[in-house]
Amino acid sequence: MNIAFLGLGHMGLPMARNLAAAGHVVLGFDVAAPAREAARAAGLDVVDDAAGAVADADVVLTMFATGGQVIDAYRGSGVGPGLLEAAPTGILFVDCSTIAVDEARTAHALAKAAGHRSVDAPVSGGVVGAENASLAFMVGGAAADVEAARPLLETMGARVVHCGGPGLGQAAKVCNNMILAASQIVVAEAFVLAERLGLSHQALFDVASHASGQCWALTTNCPVPGPVPTSPANRDFAPGFAGALMDKDLGLAEKAVELTGVDARMGMLARAVYREFVDGGGGTRDFSGIIDSVRAQSDDVRSRPA
Ligand code: NAD
Numbered sequence: 001m002n003i004a005f006l007g008l009g010h011m012g013l014p015m016a017r018n019l020a021a022a023g024h025v026v027l028g029f030d031v032a033a034p035a036r037e038a039a040r041a042a043g044l045d046v047v048d049d050a051a052g053a054v055a056d057a058d059v060v061l062t063m064f065a066t067g068g069q070v071i072d073a074y075r076g077s078g079v080g081p082g083l084l085e086a087a088p089t090g091i092l093f094v095d096c097s098t099i100a101v102d103e104a105r106t107a108h109a110l111a112k113a114a115g116h117r118s119v120d121a122p123v124s125g126g127v128v129g130a131e132n133a134s135l136a137f138m139v140g141g142a143a144a145d146v147e148a149a150r151p152l153l154e155t156m157g158a159r160v161v162h163c164g165g166p167g168l169g170q171a172a173k174v175c176n177n178m179i180l181a182a183s184q185i186v187v188a189e190a191f192v193l194a195e196r197l198g199l200s201h202q203a204l205f206d207v208a209s210h211a212s213g214q215c216w217a218l219t220t221n222c223p224v225p226g227p228v229p230t231s232p233a234n235r236d237f238a239p240g241f242a243g244a245l246m247d248k249d250l251g252l253a254e255k256a257v258e259l260t261g262v263d264a265r266m267g268m269l270a271r272a273v274y275r276e277f278v279d280g281g282g283g284t285r286d287f288s289g290i291i292d293s294v295r296a297q298s299d300d301v302r303s304r305p306a
Contacts (some may be wrong), residue, residue: 004057005150006030006050006073006083008039008092008099011154012063014130015096015156016044022155029053031223051086059152060087063096067103070095074110084114093118094149096137100252101167101174102259104140108166117145119151120169126241134158138176142170156226174256177249181270181287184217188291191224192298202227223291240286248279 001024005016008030016039028046039046047053050073055059058081074093075085076082084093093111095104095118096206102119111118119141129135131306135157138147153160163172190213194204205227209219219238222228234242245280250271255260274282277290 001025001152002028002056002058003027004053004060004087005044005063006053007063008035008044008046008059008062009063009065010127011040011096011237013039013044013089013128014127015061015063015135017042018133018156019131019152024152024155026052049080050083051080054083054087057091059081059092059094059149061094061096061152065097067097067099067107070097070099070107071110074107080161084116086109087267089115092122092145092148093117094152095119096121096123098122098249098252099170100175100223100255102255104170105167108141115147117142118166119145119149121149122166122169122173123157124173125157127238129157136163138163138169138172140164140167140171142166170252171256174249174253177246178253178264178267178270180217181246181250181253181274182266183215183286184221184223185270185273185290185294187213187215187217188223188294189272189289192289192294196298196301217288219284221231221288223288232288233291237285237289237292239284240288242283243274243278243285243287243289244283246287247283250274 003019003024003026005012005026006221008016008028016026018026028044029050036046064072066168074084076085093116095107101138108118119139121137121139123135123137125135133156136159137153137157139162141161150160191201191204201224208214222231225234232238253267254271257268257305265288277293282289
């Protein structure tokens with residue numbers, strides 16, 4: 001299959017390499033010259049213009065940072081034709097960027113109006129998942145289009161879930177990450193509370209990891225060193241999943257909450273907590289580093305007047 005892969009950043013480059021390694025003809029493009037150079041150095045065929053990348057494509061994959069970039073690239077933003085116009089008629093567009101649900105629906109509508117098929121297919125699993133082809137894809141779009149995309153997604157990942165119609169892959173991503181943010185904060189709070197009560201980290205872990213407090217934020221991303229040796233807490237919170245990315249995803253959750261009017265006060269509190277974390281310099285740390293903020297902001301009861 002001829003695949004155009006646009007957006008060769010942290011995620012896109014290893015994903016594109018996995019497609020090429022599986023025998024597809026992959027032509028890459030990135031607006032940033034250093035990203036194009038890095039991709040060439042990594043052995044990928046890369047061209048210097050977007051239209052050239054998509055001219056003979058059967059499938060166009062995009063992995064950009066924002067929804068604005070996806071919509072601008074699809075539509076064209078003044079300099080040259082957009083991807084939808086430059087591509088052969090009736091091909092499949094697969095957008096793997098994490099963007100807002102309404103932006104994803106706009107991208108689908110633009111693709112449809114131009115006579116193409118499209119799916120939104122955001123991922124979880126991070127750079128390591130992209131490198132190891134173990135990503136999880138959450139996919140939105142018509143069933144036939146999702147099935148057409150599935151073999152490629154399975155080449156880049158370990159799990160592909162069809163979540164429903166256009167935009168619902170992004171909806172699943174936003175809902176999942178809102179759960180994750182809130183649970184990571186409360187797990188951190190529980191460990192700090194345990195410290196103050198004289199309960200050891202290991203004892204809390206041994207109980208909660210086999211009780212109703214069990215969750216990923218505890219058993220995989222445990223925010224204290226020791227109980228889970230692979231968690232970022234054991235390496236001074238080197239990501240993992242950076243606070244800045246969690247903050248971005250919670251911004252998308254906030255947009256979705258505003259759009260739907262849902263009373264998501266826990267999720268929106270988590271949004272505010274991570275905003276503060278990033279403003280305080282946590283953007284490049286793993287988001288489980290929130291435990292340091294919990295400690296820093298907890299009262300020192302010893303200094304309270306009797
Ligand atoms: P990145 O910033 O490293 O890469 C994005 C690339 O897209 C950049 O190189 C940029 O120059 C390029 N780009 C932007 N507009 C373009 C255009 N019109 N044409 C061609 N290239 C263009 O970002 P990333 O870390 O690779 O993340 C990509 C997406 O995946 C984001 O939406 C992010 O939220 C999501 N995501 C990232 C991770 C992670 O751990 N990095 C995990 C899950 C999901």
